[in-house]
Amino acid sequence: xxxxxxxxxxxxxxxxxxxxxxxxxxxxxxxxxxxxxxxxxxxxxxxxxxxxxxxxxxxxxxxxxxxxxxxxxxxxxxxxxxxxxxxxxxxxxxxxxxxxxxxxxxxxxxxxxxxxxxxxxxxxxxxxxxxxxxxxxxxxxxxxxxxxxxxxxxxxxxxxxxxxxxxxxxxxxxxxxxxxxxxxxxxxxxxxxxxxxxxxxxxxxxxxxxxxxxxxxxxxxxxxxxxxxxxxxxxxxxxxxxxxxxxxxxxxxxxxxxxxxxxxxxxxxxxxxxxxxxxxxxxxxxxxxxxxxxxxxxxxxxxxxxxxxxxxxxxxxxxxxxxxxxxxxxxxxxxxxxxxxxxxxxxxxxxxxxxxxxxxxxxxxxxxxxxxxxxxxxxx
Numbered sequence: 001x002x003x004x005x006x007x008x009x010x011x012x013x014x015x016x017x018x019x020x021x022x023x024x025x026x027x028x029x030x031x032x033x034x035x036x037x038x039x040x041x042x043x044x045x046x047x048x049x050x051x052x053x054x055x056x057x058x059x060x061x062x063x064x065x066x067x068x069x070x071x072x073x074x075x076x077x078x079x080x081x082x083x084x085x086x087x088x089x090x091x092x093x094x095x096x097x098x099x100x101x102x103x104x105x106x107x108x109x110x111x112x113x114x115x116x117x118x119x120x121x122x123x124x125x126x127x128x129x130x131x132x133x134x135x136x137x138x139x140x141x142x143x144x145x146x147x148x149x150x151x152x153x154x155x156x157x158x159x160x161x162x163x164x165x166x167x168x169x170x171x172x173x174x175x176x177x178x179x180x181x182x183x184x185x186x187x188x189x190x191x192x193x194x195x196x197x198x199x200x201x202x203x204x205x206x207x208x209x210x211x212x213x214x215x216x217x218x219x220x221x222x223x224x225x226x227x228x229x230x231x232x233x234x235x236x237x238x239x240x241x242x243x244x245x246x247x248x249x250x251x252x253x254x255x256x257x258x259x260x261x262x263x264x265x266x267x268x269x270x271x272x273x274x275x276x277x278x279x280x281x282x283x284x285x286x287x288x289x290x291x292x293x294x295x296x297x298x299x300x301x302x303x304x305x306x307x308x309x310x311x312x313x314x315x316x317x318x319x320x321x322x323x324x325x326x327x328x329x330x331x332x333x334x335x336x337x338x339x340x341x342x343x344x345x346x347x348x349x350x351x352x353x354x355x356x357x358x359x360x361x362x363x364x365x366x367x368x369x370x371x372x373x374x375x376x377x378x379x380x
Contacts, residue, residue, distance in 0.1 A: 024181075034171055035240055090323055097120045100279050295309060
């Protein structure tokens with residue numbers, strides 16, 4: 001049980017990054033009195049689908065290459081590389097940095113975003129030198145601390161005197177908005193490539209015969225994923241409700257600044273330091289895992305060991321700092337179109353793989369029907 005709880009906290013800590021902070025808050029503000037239907041759609045693509053992705057990975061022995069192999073050698077390589085770049089220094093990792101910057105810029109206006117990005121890159125580098133300590137660091141310390149801080153804001157926000165803002169959305173429109181907003185978290189992509197860290201943590205301390213027992217590992221993984229998924233769902237619901245109750249005050253706030261503005265509304269000016277700490281921890285834990293993962297991929301797969309892990313890590317953090325200087329909106333301009341195509345393809349592929357592996361249905365190579373939003377309201 002201790003192993004399951006620690007791994008569940010680690011899953012939550014790794015997945016809960018910048019998109020998980022911003023998009024449920026945007027959804028709560030924009031869905032108004034249709035918040036329930038928006039939250040339902042959001043939890044499907046931001047919680048249920050990633051958990052199915054983890055299940056599919058476990059059925060493939062924790063190997064994402066094995067999972068994607070039926071696509072063919074070249075298509076699988078392209079999908080893996082695109083996903084890694086998105087998770088690494090060109091999208092999700094610098095997005096974590098920009099959200100942290102948005103939380104503190106009103107309190108430290110003299111610090112430009114490039115300087116803040118450089119400082120974060122150095123900190124991430126120092127935390128990722130010892131890759132073997134990542135899961136223990138996330139699960140035992142940063143994960144529980146982050147959960148405590150986030151739930152403190154949620155409880156205070158829900159009980160603050162405010163009213164839900166009426167909107168013109170129908171129930172189905174609210175559901176669609178939430179469904180496509182879940183794309184922005186990119187948690188399905190993240191869980192596919194971070195699952196090896198999760199499974200490695202589950203195997204530690206088991207007897208050799210237990211480590212080879214696939215069913216026992218899957219059982220532990222499902223239990224840990226339920227804990228991580230429950231924590232994500234609770235935080236998403238709390239964020240949506242807190243943002244929805246303050247929708248009128250947040251109507252004109254930029255998307256990257258919505259967390260900082262909401263915290264000031266809830267906690268007052270003195271709570272700014274508290275908000276900064278919360279966002280910094282939430283984004284740092286995800287950035288640490290993503291940076292280590294991409295640096296290892298660059299070292300082992302793309303460069304085939306021709307460059308050391310340390311050099312790969314330095315390159316990764318330098319690119320992260322440069323891209324983060326573009327700001328949240330600048331990053332999302334080129335990330336959103338890629339996600340709109342890639343994310344639903346992965347969803348259909350994961351479902352097809354589960355049908356093949358678990359229910360033994362005879363299928364051909366998966367063919368995906370891509371579903372994208374008619375508008376770009378979710379993109380940020």
